[in-house]
């Protein structure tokens with residue numbers, strides 16, 4: 404056994420398990436730089452000039468405060484994960500933002516992916532993670548509920564800061580995706596009244612209506628507590644309700660990142676309600692993370708499988724990321740016989756179900 408441990412493959416194996424065992428350092432370091440607002444400090448209105456940790460620190464904290472060495476430790480690990488470029492010259496380390504790092508820069512609407520990072524690492528969500536194995540032992544209760552006494556959506560709604568962070572996190576992720584999606588998909592032609600189910604603050608609908616002025620009316624449908632916080636948007640009516648009870652009628656229904664958090668039976672129920680709200684030939688246009696068949700090591704597969712475990716832990720132990728075929732079968736079972744998919748993004752796939 405001792406001899407075997409000296410082989411290259413054993414050395415690689417021991418290294419790989421150490422990397423996995425300490426992996427939590429990566430999202431926690433990411434959370435730390437978002438909390439400290441490091442990306443904006445480096446970006447400085449587009450300068451993105453390489454800065455040392457000591458040069459970044461005064462942009463984050465009052466003069467003289469903070470520990471530059473510890474900041475540099477965070478910047479080093481995140482450089483290894485492609486968030487920062489490390490520039491090493493004359494023994495000094497400086498950092499600029501990569502394309503990944505730029506997703507954390509606050510835009511002119513006050514949005515970035517930073518809110519999504521913060522949203523995922525709030526105390527209530529973090530309490531659920533040591534209980535992931537419970538989803539195997541007993542899938543009738545999700546780890547989030549075990550840790551916090553109630554389901555995630557209900558819990559967020561009772562805490563105004565969580566509700567607000569959720570809205571910002573959704574906007575920060577959805578706005579850039581929607582820009583890309585609207586360039587590559589033309590399925591909104593002929594639609595005059597569009598309903599967005601689980602539309603959060605209404606960003607997706609606002610962007611669809613701006614791109615397609617032929618859509619005269621938009622209904623942003625979400626839980627009453629969520630739409631109560633939504634801003635006014637031209638030609639959009641915010642409607643509060645429960646998609647499991649009834650969904651407002653429209654020529655077409657848009658739905659982004661909603662089915663994923665529910666079980667197969669719940670998805671059928673939601674899709675059935677959509678079916679009832681649509682005319683003959685009407686479309687349900689869903690954008691969801693769609694799993695590949697193979698479990699390879701690509702960034703895409705990893706991002707989608709990681710999201711799948713997130714859903715299992717936080718939302719529903721039997722909510723899940725699904726394959727295209729699984730979505731298609733769910734839709735057929737509730738009366739959408741026609742199916743098309745559009746690969747407009749690496750994370751989300753656009754799925755079109757027609758009556």
Ligand SMILES: C[S@@+](CC[C@H](N)C(=O)[O-])C[C@H]1O[C@@H](n2cnc3c(N)ncnc32)[C@H](O)[C@@H]1O
Pocket residue numbers: 556573574577600601602603607624625626629644645646647658659660661
């Ligand atoms: C993951 S978020 C997606 C938000 C938005 N579609 C986007 O992609 O940015 C899921 C949304 O479903 C909403 N939701 C959850 N349960 C609901 C229900 N029973 N009826 C209507 N909306 C619901 C949540 O409030 C939340 O806004």
